[in-house]
Amino acid sequence: MNYAEALQAVENLMMQTVDSDVDVLRDASRHILAAGGKRMRPRLTLLAYEAVGGQNTNEVLPVAAAVELVHTATLVHDDINDHGTTRRGRPTINAIWGRTFALLTGDFLFTKVYTLMAPYKDLNIIFAEMTAALVEGETLQAAAAKAGKLDRETYARIIAKKTASLFAGAAKMGATLGGGTPDQIAALEQYGFNLGLAFQIADDILDLIADSEKLGKTAGIDIAQGKGFAMAMAANGDASGKGVAVLEMEADPAAAFKRKLLAGNYIEEGRAQARNLAALATMSLAILPESTAKAEMVDLARQAVDRDH
Amino acid sequence: MNYAEALQAVENLMMQTVDSDVDVLRDASRHILAAGGKRMRPRLTLLAYEAVGGQNTNEVLPVAAAVELVHTATLVHDDINDHGTTRRGRPTINAIWGRTFALLTGDFLFTKVYTLMAPYKDLNIIFAEMTAALVEGETLQAAAAKAGKLDRETYARIIAKKTASLFAGAAKMGATLGGGTPDQIAALEQYGFNLGLAFQIADDILDLIADSEKLGKTAGIDIAQGKGFAMAMAANGDASGKGVAVLEMEADPAAAFKRKLLAGNYIEEGRAQARNLAALATMSLAILPESTAKAEMVDLARQAVDRDH
Numbered sequence: 001m002n003y004a005e006a007l008q009a010v011e012n013l014m015m016q017t018v019d020s021d022v023d024v025l026r027d028a029s030r031h032i033l034a035a036g037g038k039r040m041r042p043r044l045t046l047l048a049y050e051a052v053g054g055q056n057t058n059e060v061l062p063v064a065a066a067v068e069l070v071h072t073a074t075l076v077h078d079d080i081n082d083h084g085t086t087r088r089g090r091p092t093i094n095a096i097w098g099r100t101f102a103l104l105t106g107d108f109l110f111t112k113v114y115t116l117m118a119p120y121k122d123l124n125i126i127f128a129e130m131t132a133a134l135v136e137g138e139t140l141q142a143a144a145a146k147a148g149k150l151d152r153e154t155y156a157r158i159i160a161k162k163t164a165s166l167f168a169g170a171a172k173m174g175a176t177l178g179g180g181t182p183d184q185i186a187a188l189e190q191y192g193f194n195l196g197l198a199f200q201i202a203d204d205i206l207d208l209i210a211d212s213e214k215l216g217k218t219a220g221i222d223i224a225q226g227k228g229f230a231m232a233m234a235a236n237g238d239a240s241g242k243g244v245a246v247l248e249m250e251a252d253p254a255a256a257f258k259r260k261l262l263a264g265n266y267i268e269e270g271r272a273q274a275r276n277l278a279a280l281a282t283m284s285l286a287i288l289p290e291s292t293a294k295a296e297m298v299d300l301a302r303q304a305v306d307r308d309h
Numbered sequence: 310m311n312y313a314e315a316l317q318a319v320e321n322l323m324m325q326t327v328d329s330d331v332d333v334l335r336d337a338s339r340h341i342l343a344a345g346g347k348r349m350r351p352r353l354t355l356l357a358y359e360a361v362g363g364q365n366t367n368e369v370l371p372v373a374a375a376v377e378l379v380h381t382a383t384l385v386h387d388d389i390n391d392h393g394t395t396r397r398g399r400p401t402i403n404a405i406w407g408r409t410f411a412l413l414t415g416d417f418l419f420t421k422v423y424t425l426m427a428p429y430k431d432l433n434i435i436f437a438e439m440t441a442a443l444v445e446g447e448t449l450q451a452a453a454a455k456a457g458k459l460d461r462e463t464y465a466r467i468i469a470k471k472t473a474s475l476f477a478g479a480a481k482m483g484a485t486l487g488g489g490t491p492d493q494i495a496a497l498e499q500y501g502f503n504l505g506l507a508f509q510i511a512d513d514i515l516d517l518i519a520d521s522e523k524l525g526k527t528a529g530i531d532i533a534q535g536k537g538f539a540m541a542m543a544a545n546g547d548a549s550g551k552g553v554a555v556l557e558m559e560a561d562p563a564a565a566f567k568r569k570l571l572a573g574n575y576i577e578e579g580r581a582q583a584r585n586l587a588a589l590a591t592m593s594l595a596i597l598p599e600s601t602a603k604a605e606m607v608d609l610a611r612q613a614v615d616r617d618h
Contacts, residue, residue: 020445021445022445022452025444025445074416077412077416080412081413100390100451100455103386104447104448106416107383107419108444110420111437111443114422114426114433115434115437115438115441117423119433119434124423124426124433125427125428128424132329132417132420132421134420135416135417135420136329136330136417138413138416139333139417140331142409143331143333
């Protein structure tokens with residue numbers, strides 16, 4: 001099974017796993033899954049598995065599917081909290097089925113992850129840690145948005161927990177299952193972690209500058225809700241770079257705020273950070289033998305920071 | 310470790326498991342856990358373990374805690390969907406911290422279940438099935454409430470999925486881990502299933518007739534939202550007993566509806582059903598050797614249907 005076939009097998013497995021005799025759960029789950037997405041997390045699991053010499057791709061498919069399903073569960077719940085109406089170019093589940101069923105669909109996806117992960121005793125410890133971190137990161141983000149202020153340190157903590165932990169865990173599980181050495185597993189975990197940070201910063205910049213159509217979701221939502229990269233950049237953008245100059249949200253600051261960000265050097269600074277982190281991620285791969293999987297991972301790091309959607 | 314000590318150890322383990330450096334997740338989780346509750350599900354797991362001769366109570370504690378945590382996660386999310394303001398005699402998480410943090414706290418509890426269950430490879434399959442059924446049952450209930458109609462067959466399907474599956478799984482996991490024979494495991498699963506049905510019918514009747522103070526949660530909420538036993542009883546309460554006479558909800562039917570139910574024979578009929586199911590549950594225990602755990606389970610079945618809160 002080559003990489004493209006493995007990715008397709010993960011799609012099929014996810015679709016099959018969310019089957020249910022309760023129509024709305026099956027339909028809503030398949031609605032968001034069918035919309036696609038970059039599938040960064042299952043890619044990491046598959047590639048890490050192969051990069052350390054894993055031979056039986058079938059055994060890693062449920063883990064890759066579980067990682068994407070738990071990510072999808074949090075997207076569904078995010079869209080409730082953010083009142084998002086578009087996701088991956090489609091109406092959100094809450095927009096179509098309403099909040100109650102969106103909440104239950106997210107819960108359903110969480111329980112289906114148990115199904116997929118049940119056979120993998122040891123990996124479940126990694127899985128548990130990364131998913132708890134994910135929810136903690138989302139919560140820190142919501143708390144910062146509610147408080148109307150976000151400094152760079154908090155922003156770093158948020159993206160480490162909500163994105164980098166899952167990327168790191170996805171790669172670590174693949175490498176562990178593939179029989180990697182402790183050094184290889186640690187290197188791939190580090191690769192995932194830095195890639196996750198780079199990916200999230202790039203994502204937050206896109207939210208600021210891309211148009212909604214290309215992005216496939218409502219752009220500018222982060223600014224409107226006082227969260228994300230933009231807030232943090234502006235908050236600490238003073239020349240001294242000292243202290244934590246926290247921005248207090250005004251009644252409707254989004255438009256003025258966006259102008260300020262675009263006028264300043266913030267976007268370029270964020271892009272530079274993302275590129276540095278992607279380069280760091282790639283450097284972690286040095287100890288791995290050359291392989292097509294390794295080459296894919298180098299490419300993945302490049303794509304993560306050099307994209308328009 | 311005796312039964313009371315084991316129950317206390319489950320409490321301690323839950324409190325410890327929901328620790329987090331994200332304050333709101335820890336505080337909100339401990340808020341609802343500290344409010345107590347009947348702890349029916351962890352009781353079932355502990356008792357089933359001991360009834361089949363399990364000797365090392367420590368090994369079953371995380372499973373019992375996981376079962377209660379997943380139940381608690383769904384309570385937290387239910388209170389969002391139902392706009393509930395009181396639960397176990399305390400303000401709900403959504404009432405104190407708001408909907409966004411309540412949603413995330415429920416998700417956090419789901420992820421903490423992964424932590425607890427990680428070491429139990431085989432049990433995770435049972436766990437996955439029962440939790441998916443739980444969310445399916447909640448969803449069927451929400452769909453019936455939204456449609457404003459509920460027949461007895463759907464009511465039976467809802468309570469089988471949302472309550473009896475979890476009770477059955479809780480007992481089955483305890484019996485499996487305790488080293489029960491296949492017959493004993495099946496008997497305890499059956500006990501849990503029928504007890505779950507009995508418990509839920511009794512609960513729905515209490516929602517109808519008890520006062521909110523004694524109940525520790527907002528009473529009458531089921532009627533107001535067109536769900537639960539009351540709806541089903543009234544819907545099919547015609548003398549012929551044939552067909553599915555579905556009740557259509559009116560604009561504000563709660564008060565008139567409650568009068569109709571209290572005037573009819575519905576409450577007594579429901580109580581009789583609950584008692585029959587509890588008796589069925591107790592009969593399943595016949596194949597087990599006598600033990601204090603078995604005696605506790607007989608008593609638990611009696612309490613489930615004979616209570617005022």
